[in-house]
Amino acid sequence: MPKDGFQGKLIKGDNSVVLDRMIAEGTVVSCAYIDPPYNNKDRFDHYEDNKDYDIWEAEIIAVSSKIRSLLSEEGSLWVSIDDKLMHYLKVALDNVFGRENFISTVVWEHRTTRENRAIFSNNHEYILVYAKNFEKFKSYRNPLPFTDEWKDRFKNPDNDPRGPWQSVSANAQAGHATAGQFYELVAPSGKRHLPPKGRCWLYTQARMNEAMREGRIYFGKGGSGVPRIKRYLREVKGGLTPHTLWKADEVGTTASAKKHLLDVLADVSVFETPKPEQLISRILSIASNPGDLVLDAYLGSGTTASVAHKMDRRYVGIELGEHIASHCVRRLRSVCQGEQGGISKAVNWLGGGDFDLEDSAVA
Incomplete structure (x- = not known):
């Protein structure tokens, strides 16, 4: 007009x-x-x-x-x-x-x-x-x-070459899970993890193993904590x-x-x-x-x-x-x-x- x-x-x-x-x-x-x-x-x-x-x-x-x-x-x-x-x-x-x-x-x-x-x-x-x-x-x-406050949530305590990241849960509700999402996950320290009751792993075992090899799974400072997935700031799209x-x-x-x-x-x-x-x-x-x-x-x-x-x-x-x-x-x-x-x-x-x-x- x-x-x-x-x-x-x-x-x-x-x-x-x-x-x-x-x-x-x-x-x-x-x-x-x-x-x-x-x-x-x-x-x-x-x-x-x-x-x-x-x-x-x-x-x-x-x-x-x-x-x-x-x-x-x-x-x-x-x-x-x-x-x-x-x-x-x-x-x-x-x-x-x-x-x-x-x-x-x-x-x-x-x-x-x-x-x-x-x-x-x-x-x-x-x-x-x-x-x-x-x-x-x-x-x-x-x-x-994205706000500066939101970006500040991403840190890099382990000097990951992919840059700042924040961790998100590695498990999800089991209601729509496939059989491949239920397994025992072994951390690099040797500690064994099962998903909480009523939950499943977010990834299948094959994909989880690949993510671990790539250093995309975080087990806490001591390497034996509950597994969490790294979400990198550089890979976040949208807003x-x-x-x-x-x-x-x-x-x-x-x-x-x-x-x-x-x-x-x-x-x-x-x-x-x-x-x-x-x-x-x-x-x-x-x-x-x-x-x-x-x-x-x-x-x-x-x-x-x-x-x-x-x-x-x-x-x-x-x-x-x-x-x-x-x-x-x-x-x-x-x-x-x-x-x-x-x-x-x-x-x-x-x-x-x-x-x-x-x-x-x-x-």
Whole structure:
């Protein structure tokens, strides 16, 4: 949908109307993220969060249904919400996407300070994840990059020429074992080992003997310990399976996001609880690839568009409020000029590209 020469498009208008037009134009979206009002009965500078529940639910269902129509077969929708309405929203989205296409609920630690005035200090929010087609998303989704902490688990205490390794269990549950996986294993020290009750060796005896000759089986410092298989860092492929607990030190907080906004938009009133770029970056890393089209139908302060631009995704951001000009457009211009907040250093962002702006009321 972005025009030639533009990486993305910001559209000022009613998201329901804009989404209908996108459907009519045959737009295909790989990943959609929405951060709708949580309907907490509050009044903010940039929007009201005080609708009748039935109206709020009907709006979310309508928007989500239209987004589902736009998604590719591998596509997914990610929806932010808090405690108060999460369970109601889950049931509503089950009806839109089908329970079989529910992927997971991500718990995000959105603050690290304690709110002592409350009955409970609410330090987390949720992200509900749905796929257009569960099986196709499962094949399409990306693993997360290996972290330094994960790599540090690999050591080389025996100076193995293949480099750092970690040991994993050499036995497995015996439920689907073959006869060749039950045998007595003799360590180089002469100590004899049998698999624990209800377990079998992971390898057949022939393969185990070969692994021992190659020095790929570890028997502990003394050479008589329970056998374990060496897993070498250099041979590990892919990445890490995304987990569902996203800690503040990994993906940021609303406080860190607000600080970033204040640096970029110093002369305007910024959102109280914006989403950090690191949070959206993780979503896009999992659910999209460079060149894919990303959609945010409640653009807010422009985080999704900013992250998509820095991560070489195409994007469409829809926002009805006047802050699309005072916040989103200014923020995107800063991104194009190479601003260094948020994820910029992590993705080696130096600036570049451009975006289109459209007012749907006059388009």
